[in-house]
Amino acid sequence: MSQPLPRAVAVLGATGSIGASALDVIARHPQRLRASVLSAGSQVDALVALCAKFRPDHAVIADGGRFRQLQAGLQDAGLATQAHAGDEALEALAASEACDTVVAAIVGAAGLSSTLAAVRAGKRLLLANKESLVLAGELLTRAADAAGAEIIPIDSEHNAIFQCLRSRQAQHDVRRIVLTASGGPFRGHSRNALAGVTPEQAVAHPKWSMGPKISVDSATLMNKGLELIEAHHLFRVGGDRLSVLVHPQSLVHSLVEFVDGSTLAQMGLPDMRTSLAVGLGWPERIESGVAGLDLLAQGRLDFEAPDTGVFPCLRLAWQAMAAGGTAPAVLNAANEVAVSAFLQGQIGFLSIPALVEDALAAQPAAPAESLDALLAADAQARRLTEQAIAGHRSRA
Known part of the structure; x- marks a missing residue:
């Protein structure tokens, strides 16, 4: 009996930390997994180096102005990998027969179009791009249901819930879903102590090695x-069945409480390769390269309530979720702009939630009737937030 062909995996955002973890897992299973499509935003040299190692059929650079550089780099390396550039090429490949599994790891709203393309084509989607669900969750899940696409979340918290439920459907027997948070680098700080936080301090996460934007989001609890x-x-759960616990050890990744009083928790060392191995091998378990959990060595597990007074971004997200419609898109867009300005030294750390709150107040929630409506709300929130930042700079 012949061996089944390896699962063809597109890693979108291959040069980032999640892309690197996905490729590490793929490399451990050459008989069952193959990187067939690799993409990057603008890092041509890094993408060519990955192509030399993994020999994909296709490589995509999002920055269209770097296409010739990518093409030349692949030719100089003697690779048969086809070069592509731009969002349309990325969407086409995510939906094509070039892959049956897509790791969606492009940071920010830029990852939405390729994520939607993969779902509409009925792919297995390993979703690490949280903005796709925040911006267009209703559209994405509806498209997945219609196409029979399989969404496996890669965020450690959602992957933990997925494992506890053995699906992405919380049935009536689920009483509560509890997401855990590390608390970030400023857990226990007062609001006054955060006024002088620098970008370097904010990106120094105590447990995870992540990109700068998501590290700042962890620091603000956004x-x-x-x-x-x-x-x-x-x-498919309402806010009344969702809660958050701060757990600084980051070993319990989330919990699901059932109506009979039982609670299931998924535990493991803080390493994204575990979640990626779950997604790439599901429903089987495959080796990830992550060691097992030694609870005796860890010693203790602590839990505490989040302080939404010091970290108001969490409160703002609850409000946007409750408002629904375009409110989450506004929240996400304003936050992306504010975090970028903070990382560039244009605003202070405490200005991030202030700008997000102003954007939500300026744009009351409207129905999320289409992707165009959501993108329009996103664009307006970005304009308003950029204008507010420019005003802040002119007064400084």
């Missing part, structure tokens, strides 16, 4: 707020 909205869409 990351957890976005994950609440994600969980609402992924598992």
